Amino acid sequence: MSVGQQAGSPPHSKKRPSRPLGDASAARNISKGFFVKLAVMAGFNAGGVYGLLSAWAVGTWGLFAGLVVAVIVANWVYFSRRAIPGKYLYPGLLFLFTYQLFTMAYTGYVAFTNYGDGHNSTKEDAISAILSYNEKRVEGTAGYPLTVLEDSDGDIHFGIVDNGEPRVGDSEEGFTNVDATTDGTRITALDGYTVLGFGDIAARQDEVVNLRVPISDDPNDGSLRTTDATNAYVYRSLLEYDESSDRMTNLETGVEYAPNDRGNFVSPDGEELTPGWRVGVGFENFTKMFTDSRISGPFFQILVWTFAFAFLSVATTFALGLALALVFNDPRVRGRKIYRSLLILPYAFPGFLSALVWRGMLNERFGFINEVILGGAAVPWLTDPWLAKFSIIMVNLWLGFPYMFLICTGTLQSIPGDVLESAKVDGASPWRVLRSIILPLLMVSTAPLLISSFAFNFNNFALIYMLTGGGPNFSGSPLMIGSTDILISMVYSVAFESGVKQYGLASAVSILIFIFVGVISWLGFRKTKQLEEL
Template sequence: MPDQTTTGPSVVSDLGTGGSAAGAGGDGPAGGRRRAGGEYRPSHARSVGHGFFIKLVLVGLVDAAALYGVLAAAAAEQWGIAAFSAFVLVVVTWTYFSKRMLPAKYLVPGLIFLLVYQIFAMAYTGYVAFTNYGDGHNSTKQDAVAAVLAQNEVRVEGSASFPLTVVDADGTLGFAVVRDGVAEVGTAEQPLAPVEGATVTDGKVTAVPGYDVLSFADIVPRQSEIIALRVPFSDDPTQGSIRTQDASTGYVYTPTLVYDAAADTMTDPVTGTVYRPSATGNFVSADGVTLTPGWRVSVGFANFTQFFSDSRINGPFFEILAWTFAFAFLSVATTFALGLFLAIAFNDPRMRGRKIYRSLLILPYAFPAFLSALVWRGMLNPRFGFINEVLLNGAEVPWLTDPWMAKISILLVNLWLGFPYMFLVSTGALQSIPSDVIESATMDGAGKWRVFRSMTLPLLMISVAPLLISSFAFNFNNFSLIFMLTGGGPNFVGTPIVVGHTDILISMVYSVAFESGLKDYGLASALSIMIFLVVGLISYVGFRRTRTLEEI
């Protein structure tokens, strides 16, 4: 009986000749090396393909962007951003050129975006919530001191005027003047200093090496920037700075306040009034006069308690809080009820043309929500809207100007926008319910309502309940509908922030941060954190409750 372990004639022939199979130098197939016992080990040398060069180019682009971020952040002394950019550079390069990091190649991009757009944003919002960051307190104390000194300046009485030329060097504005027959140039950071090679015509500088002389057409679009520019007269800050109002003549201005760095005080040398730093991030005198701008300081939980302690805010705040919960709950309840009703109706095999009806019903879902809200806003206009003028024969129903009618209008419009989604979800869930379960209940004598209440709805909620929770969270922060339809109005009267009866918490955040005149980012961030905690708690409890449905 032949030996079953033999390699066969073809293999013996190949090995015996030592030619094409082994190759020169005893190499095995595909360039491998022969071990003892006739085994071959593949060579680790691989030919470089097109994929390697594509990877090299893509990783090189990412590394170039990260290196640029490192250099730009280091130049601006943003060491945290510089360190993170360097970290991204090292991690990306190591991951995509290491043979041991195959799983990380799929995880690293998502983790980087998670850190930048989620973790960092949440952490920074939390930091801002405990500060007074906003208009008047948007920078450091050093910047605030410089701004206060610059804003409190008066022209030196009897000082000479200087023919002035506005110059530009790589986007940085400066002034060129003639002083004692010598052309001098300076910027906001560099005091006036003589410059060689400048051209002076009729006592005015007309050309400066390294600078572009701005013409009248160049000055007009940058007029506000030029008027705000202050060029130090010399290295001594007490000698003031050169300013201009017409971009052609400069005057010497000196500050009316003197900053003492050792004592950390501002002093008015004329009146002798002393301004000292306060806990609120401003220089304040003994009689309560405050200098602006201030600087960012920590205020603890003051932003959180202001919604409850300030009598001008807590009333509208609690009304907006209650309306937010009501709006989110009623939006989910009404859209789900209508969507489920239509899904059950069109799930009946006896109905003809179901595909056409279903296609028509999802049309509101196909249009962008903010465009639909704008269309409804025009249709609900009390005086010129289609509903009042055409459907109601010229009636003036205050759909968007009365507090209660505006809320009803929002719910109706959101019902029109949201029921197609619930219709699609309910249709899919209904079609996944086993038909034999429903048939068994019917054969046992259960009526249609009993079957729906005890069988269809519990089985439906297993798959739909998580979507209802996510829909509640979405409507809790449905900023676009409120902003586009009513703008939060009609507004409350007598509040320090611009908020209205139809505002929800997220639109209140926008109003506090951007629309209330004095932008208060700290207060807005505190409210954002409160929204996050509320939505997170509701989602957690809701998902815990839905686990009980899985036992059915």
């Protein structure tokens, strides 16, 4: 609100509303709008600076650089008098970068890595996880109630009572006997040291949990560590990491584990340590679709069904939508408004929900369709491969025709009446009018929408996933895929359901699908251009 005070300081501006427009001096031309802009920009900058500070604090430098650019460009664009187009373009570009380009770039990056279960993070994280998983409590050793102490230099020490003897130590010196006050199990006070309370420990948690105090002079006896600052146990590391040689060594067997190019430490006889880390794997994820026999086998079959599904979905919904639009466009139909509103209803329900409801209605034994409409018939709507395909198309028809109905109605209403009238005068039959006048004019404006609808259905994951889950499954197939799976749901199954999660593979295949859809749309739009030249 400090900006508000700022805004109040030049009081004269408001009293001169009738200043001639020709005066271009900014100093005298400060309007109300400028202060609004100032307030908005101050808010934006505040958000930006907050983001910068947060990014700085956690060390995400990519985000930091992006924010610096975004904030500087925003201030330049909106305070400069020369960047008029920029003022309109900036918000759009900002959203384009955050929501589209960044996501695409990140997907592209992931596609070239082996990111997935077992390769989840950086090498640094993997090393610390491997070391922590292999630091095991020494069997048969006692647990010690622990006191955390701070010496005059501010260094942290562990205090324990061992066989009635109070002892204190840190990582370098190990434990030495001290003359401390105890309550029998715990040290409660010691000269030259401060006993740290819960609050003090909470402020220095990392120091406390990372401290290892050797229990004796022999390093093989292990060292004392704590995780909760009240109890300590003797642990021994099974593995040691040497940074200079980049090797993990098993301290008991002496086996060395070297990092490989797959992002794992491996011993000479092939034993891998988990977890691994994320590494680049080149084009492997892209070629896997064609080289992995599990995927390449059913790939063709699924590709054909994907095209069939997308094409039939568009064709059926468009046919029904157009037919209804033609009928309800005729002024002789009474109550058109009511019918039209009712027809749009399926479009108003969320697709997810409708698919789930349909799934229930199509259940073989208990579904509404079989039980009530067909009087107890046992039609396997979703469990027979061909009927499942049919059901999918039908449900998608129900979901999709209102959209086509809407756009066709809109286009029909924009077809000039005199054109139709002159056709009638020339003696054209209604069928002829439809074929030679209405359809060509209609296609000019709806063809691009049909192409985008094709692209949407090509990737209509939600419907497949909710209605059949891709089933009925190909029995005995090495992947969890079935007769109604389309490419995108197959990717989901391969990358997430038929084994461990493989984000790299999923990203690569979705890029391939993107290329497919892109090429098809491009060809389609080229065709549409020809339509426009009619």
